[in-house]
Amino acid sequence: MGTELNQDEKVKAFRRFFDKSYPKIKAFSLKLLKVEEDAEDITQDIFLKFWEKPELWYGKTEIDNLLFIIARNAIFNFIKHKSIFDNGLVELSDETVNIPLSDWISPEDELQAEEIRLLINMTIERLPEKRREVFLMHKNEGLSAAQIAEKLNISVRTAEHHIYRAMAELKKVLLSIIFLFFV
Structure with a gap:
């Protein structure tokens, strides 16, 4: 994507992308994490990263697979770094x-x-x-x-x-x- 996308266009396009995709990713995160706040945090982080990299989403019609892969990876990273595993509260x-x-x-x-x-x-x-x-x-x-x-x-x-x-x-x-x- 070149510099032809101005800030106003970016905001409008991102709003459409966000409104369509955010509920699906949050529901997926919540299903795996079972904690509303954690699912919300992870989902917000994912969309913040997408906001910062419009070349990943702007003009793309089919990016659900990418979104779910990114969400899955973010969830795994979150779990790996969560202290409950380090403290032995949950043993897998x-x-x-x-x-x-x-x-x-x-x-x-x-x-x-x-x-x-x-x-x-x-x-x-x-x-x-x-x-x-x-x-x-x-x-x-x-x-x-x-x-x-x-x-x-x-x-x-x-x-x-x-x-x-x-x-x-x-x-x-x-x-x-x-x-x-x-x-």
Whole structure:
């Protein structure tokens, strides 16, 4: 983009771009982070960077993929630098959930596999405590809802509900992953 774009044109064009794209990116950030303020901060930072670099968006009609990739990367960077990981308040490990990512991601793309694993584990770690416990017992130990109910002294229906709700949350994240990585 050359110098032909004056400040007034830039403001008008950016407003259209912002109004169209901001709600989608904020909703995506909120879905992954689960904290309104963090999602708002990240989304604002992304659009500030776009404001500073109009060559990325001005005159472009299809930039949703770029926006979602930038949002995903900003979220990962935010999480990596957030002190809760440094302080050990949240522990993420490969053992949190055993999903054979190699079945649907090529071995040469280890970075994508690690990002997906991080998103899945983050989702599991952010589940309510009892739901996470039931889900991990079901997935990692292979226990049925009845076995979990007996161990935790809860009803079978409650155990089933926790498993169902955890799976629903993971499906939302997996759909986002599929959109970002494979579409």
